[in-house]
Amino acid sequence: MSSSLSSAEPRGSRPKRFLSPASIMIYSALLVAAIYYLIPLYVMIMTSLKGMPEIRLGNIFSPPVEVTFQPWATAWNSACTGLYCEGIKVGFFNSMKILVPSVILSIIIASVNGYALSNWRFKGSELFFTALIFGAFIPYQVMLYPLVIITRQLGIFGTLTGVVVIHTIFGMPILTLLFRNYFVSLPPELFKAARVDGAGFWRIFLQIMLPMSLPIFVVAVILQVTGIWNDFLFGVIFAGTKNFPMTVQLNNIVNSTQGVKEYNVNMAATILTGAVPLLVYFFSGKYFVRGIAAGAVKG
């Protein structure tokens, strides 16, 4: 009865070490990167919770001795953005008014575009697609002045409609690419089967393709929401002073030259402005990564 189960003989599943040198390296690198990116956010939150006297002491890393939410209230309700002192809430609602129709409109048009370009190839459809994608590589600055003239001629310059149209147009290349690549990846037999069953362009799109494309719609919504919310350029040019989005209002608060700089209000306003994309990233991380991967050109 010798104990033949000697520990030197390898047998069964291979033992796993809890922390190998390689994983220690990876985790420490990740930790450093995480701290590096979190420190500014930490400083902002701490500063926004302090009163001005405490800020003047200069200890930006120290937590507030006396926590106050007054700067947040000021930023939201009564901070001065240029001539008006109604806080950044005006910008928030303006941004919402720009965001919602732009996202819906651009996604509806781009999904139909992508569907047509992948399943209903017409003569010159590849050329059309190439031209559309090429549009994504032209710097915005080149197109700004012509677009100003065009929107002025159409009578929508400096209006909500104007900025929505501009966002819809500039969302087209990347969204169409996104949807086309997704629809190309669906089995072509489904489309053929639906045609044999007698379904037409819209019926195939609405009843066969749409129910299968929820993931790509989520990705498109994330891309558009973050992109349009963060936009500054189009908002400041095309929206008109009444409709300045939140980013523009934030700039006006932070860069106002009169009086003392209220750092705590500025920090609160900045966090409020960044909250929407931040929350979107937070709750949709998986889809967002998939969206970036899906944006890669294939097929």
Added chain:
Amino acid sequence: MTKLHSVSIKDLSLNFGSISVLKNLNIEVADGEFLVLLGPSGCGKSTLLNCIAGLLDISDGQIFIKGKNVTWEEPKDRGIGMVFQSYALYPQMTVEKNLSFGLRVAGLPAAEIQNRIAHAAEILQIGPLLQRKPAELSGGQRQRVAIGRALVRDVDVFLFDEPLSNLDAKLRSELRVEIKRLHHKLANTMIYVTHDQIEALTLADRIAVMKGGLIQQLDDPLTIYNKPRNLFVASFIGSPAMNFLKGEIAGTNGSRVFRVADLDISLAGYEAQQPLASGHTVIFGFRPEHIAISDQPGPAGRSCEAVVDLDEPMGADSLVWLKVAGKAISVRVDSGRRYQPGEKVFLTFNPAVASLFDAVTENRL
């Protein structure tokens, strides 16, 4: 009286840009016939099926279904139902909704739709599956639903695009039998694309062997198997594959022989389609089962000695590899007796069931 043709294809050509995919095809499919389009991948068989279905626009020619010119018709107006390799079931719909989709599009009354679904479900035995989604079905069940979707359309012509290729071997042979049974029951015209010769040989009334956008031979399965029209058909059909020896015609009129190296094989009994000229370079083809193996020399002029190279037991029979005139050939024998490498045996050829091909044109002589 001419027989009514269910599908007829006249001078059909298809070009993608400068690439010619289908070249001037002419096929007449009789009413109730089971036609199999067989060929290696890229031969244009699926493309041809898509043209018949109306899913691809053709470059030239005409397509008639039930005597009606459907060349410019939409797929739904052609009276066809189609079954795809990947099943192509609508994933978000239940089996019942999948079956009824086309009927609902066509605006049929609900009672009629119910009747047709019940009928199809009974024939295909998918009644208990009607409320399930395709993801909850096995491969065989999915393909049955896909056939059902063609069935409820109550069409004249069924088109199958490699319907069994995604299934495992056992299921494939089961469903193959079911499709054949279905054809007997419905007596519809069926056009069936496959690259699997067993499917083709077992199912077809006629097989069209295709290569490079051309039909190489259109005949019943036995003719295709026994009298292949050219070297391609001969080598494509049959598993294990036909053996080929390259040599020349020799001997005098009336007693022609096939000569390779120092071996003469009498061609007495071979039905040549044209007179065989002495000195003509030819390829002599014979199937592994058309050759007899024995320990004794066979009849003179048709027999030769050979050395066993390898023995491959395959269950019911074995494949014995031997060297003849420096070339490896295979012979199918009963698996009762094992052959050892290096063993000396005698082979007897049967020219009546052999094939002769011109070495240059590769056509049957």
